[in-house]
Amino acid sequence: MVPDTQLSGIYLMEIGYYDDLYTYLESTGKFHAWAQDLKSIVPAQFDTDKDGNLQRWLDAFALLPPSNSLPLTIDDGHATFGDQHSFTISPDSTKELLKSFMPWRKGPWQLGGVKINTEWHSDWKWERVSPHLSSLKGRRILDVGSGNGYYCFRMIQEGAESAIGIDPGMLAVVQYSVMKRYTPTLPVWVLPLGVEDMPATLSFDTVFSMGVLYHRKSPIDHIYQLKGLLRSGGELVLETMVVEESYGDLLVPEDRYQQMRNVWFIPSVTQLELWIRRCGFKNVRCVCVEPTTIEEQRKTEWMQFDSLESFLDPEDHSKTIEGYPAPRRAVIIAEKP
Numbered sequence: 001m002v003p004d005t006q007l008s009g010i011y012l013m014e015i016g017y018y019d020d021l022y023t024y025l026e027s028t029g030k031f032h033a034w035a036q037d038l039k040s041i042v043p044a045q046f047d048t049d050k051d052g053n054l055q056r057w058l059d060a061f062a063l064l065p066p067s068n069s070l071p072l073t074i075d076d077g078h079a080t081f082g083d084q085h086s087f088t089i090s091p092d093s094t095k096e097l098l099k100s101f102m103p104w105r106k107g108p109w110q111l112g113g114v115k116i117n118t119e120w121h122s123d124w125k126w127e128r129v130s131p132h133l134s135s136l137k138g139r140r141i142l143d144v145g146s147g148n149g150y151y152c153f154r155m156i157q158e159g160a161e162s163a164i165g166i167d168p169g170m171l172a173v174v175q176y177s178v179m180k181r182y183t184p185t186l187p188v189w190v191l192p193l194g195v196e197d198m199p200a201t202l203s204f205d206t207v208f209s210m211g212v213l214y215h216r217k218s219p220i221d222h223i224y225q226l227k228g229l230l231r232s233g234g235e236l237v238l239e240t241m242v243v244e245e246s247y248g249d250l251l252v253p254e255d256r257y258q259q260m261r262n263v264w265f266i267p268s269v270t271q272l273e274l275w276i277r278r279c280g281f282k283n284v285r286c287v288c289v290e291p292t293t294i295e296e297q298r299k300t301e302w303m304q305f306d307s308l309e310s311f312l313d314p315e316d317h318s319k320t321i322e323g324y325p326a327p328r329r330a331v332i333i334a335e336k337p
Contacts, residue, residue, distance in 0.1 A: 017180050018042055021189045024162060028140070030203055037199070038191070045192040050170060057174045060100035061181075065089045065112070070182045072157060077108055077123030079153045081182045084113030101175050103303040106147040109179065119303035121296045122150045125210070125239070129331050132287040134235050136160045139205035142198075142229055145212040148175035149190040156188050160206075165190040166198065195225050203231035210239035211329075215262050223279040230336040236281060241266045242289065242330040251324060258311035258320050258327065269330050281334035292327040 018038070025035035049055065065087040073080045084091045091113045098114060107118030137159035143152050146165025149172075155163040167173065167190060176190035195212075207226050216222040226236055241263075243251045249271040257263035267275065269286045276284045294317070297308040308327075313319040318326050 017177055017184070018189065018191075020184075020187075021164075024187065030201055034199055034202060041193070041197070042191065045170070054170055054174075057101060057171065060097055061174065061178065063097055064178065064181060065094065067112075067182055069184055072153060072183055072186060074154070074157055075110060077121070077127075078110040078115060079107070079150060079157075079179070080110040081179065082112050086182075087112040098178070099302070101171065101178065103171075103305060104148070104175065105303055106150040106172075107302075109150070111179065111182065116302050117300045118150075119297060119300060119307055123154075124296050125329075126151060126154050128288050128290060129210075129237065129239065130154075130158065132331065132333055133237065134206070136206065140164075141206045141208065142166070142202075142204040144195050144207065144209045144226065146172070146190055146208075148172045149179065149188060151208065151210070152176075152188045152190065153179065153183075153186070156186055160187075162187040163189075166193040166195065168192060168194045195222070195229075198225070198229060200228045202229050204229055204234060205231060206235045206237065208237045208239075210237070213238065213240035214264060214266055217264050219265050219267075220275060220279065223276055223281075227279055227281065227336055232336055234336050236276070236332075236334045236336065238272075238276070238332045238334070239329060240272070240332075241292075241327050242269050242272060243325055244268070244328065245270060247325055253322070253324065256322060257324055258308070258322075259306075269332075272330065272332060276332060276334050280337065282337050284332065284334040286330050286332050288331040290329055292329055 022035045022039060025031040067086050070082040070086060087094055094112045095114045098116060104116050104118045106120050106122045107116050108123060109116040136155055138161050141155050141160050141163045143163060143165040146152055146167050149165045152163035152165045170192055173190050173192045207229050209226055213219050213222055230236060243266050245268050249268050251266040253263055269289060273284050273286060292308065294309040299307040311321050312326055313321055320326055
């Protein structure tokens with residue numbers, strides 16, 4: 001448990017950015033009971049400092065400059081809030097504070113004139129996915145494995161009624177909270193939860209799972225979990241790594257894939273579509289397959305650890321360092337009957 005002296009910072013995070021979520025959920029039928037549960041679940045997550053960094057992040061968060069609510073705009077893929085004139089401190093000081101929340105993986109962002117050049121060009125993925133979606137206008141959306149909520153902000157920009165992200169990583173939640181601080185009225189929230197924490201009584205219009213499936217020990221169970229969170233007629237958007245058909249139906253790494261131990265199953269597109277149909281979805285279609293490049297995922301000033309280039313064969317980027325096919329990603333869209 002976190003000492004009592006630290007609770008004011010924790011409850012700034014919890015009450016300041018989730019009270020409006022609770023109010024919203026309480027007004028939406030089947031979500032009412034979940035709102036009551038979250039009022040106890042969320043504070044418990046903030047009371048558990050899993051990796052010893054939470055208080056450091058909260059201290060940096062408390063130093064962020066105040067500002068009026070800033071409009072969200074998209075500028076060359078950056079989710080942008082304000083400019084260098086929006087804050088009472090200089091962009092250089094803002095940048096140093098924002099670096100307290102490294103590594104920044106999903107983005108890019110721009111806050112108070114400071115551009116956050118994240119590890120992933122998540123804007124590139126969004127541009128591949130978004131043309132194939134049903135209109136997001138007026139939809140209630142869940143983003144599973146949302147990271148810091150970059151895609152949720154993009155969903156709201158395209159007219160969603162609400163976008164709720166879930167991610168068990170507390171740094172992702174803190175990064176989201178930085179942006180939410182300056183856009184408090186936007187119906188975007190990222191909760192410190194995993195998909196296994198979600199009750200099966202919910203019914204979203206659209207559920208996203210992007211970059212999650214290959215981390216699950218049971219991909220079929222994960223697809224069923226996603227299905228259980230959709231209303232009848234709702235849309236599933238699933239993005240994951242795949243192997244080319246010439247490789248076979250399925251790649252199961254012997255030990256690591258791109259030095260990751262938590263990659264379990266990488267199917268072909270045909271196999272993946274079969275899994276999704278077998279779980280009861282209809283109108284299952286692959287709308288995009290693209291290789292992941294070292295321009296899209298890379299080390300930056302804001303994410304200084306090894307990235308994709310370090311995990312590929314230095315002599316042959318068509319292979320991982322372990323000798324497996326280099327990453328390719330597919331987007332599958334399907335509907336719940």
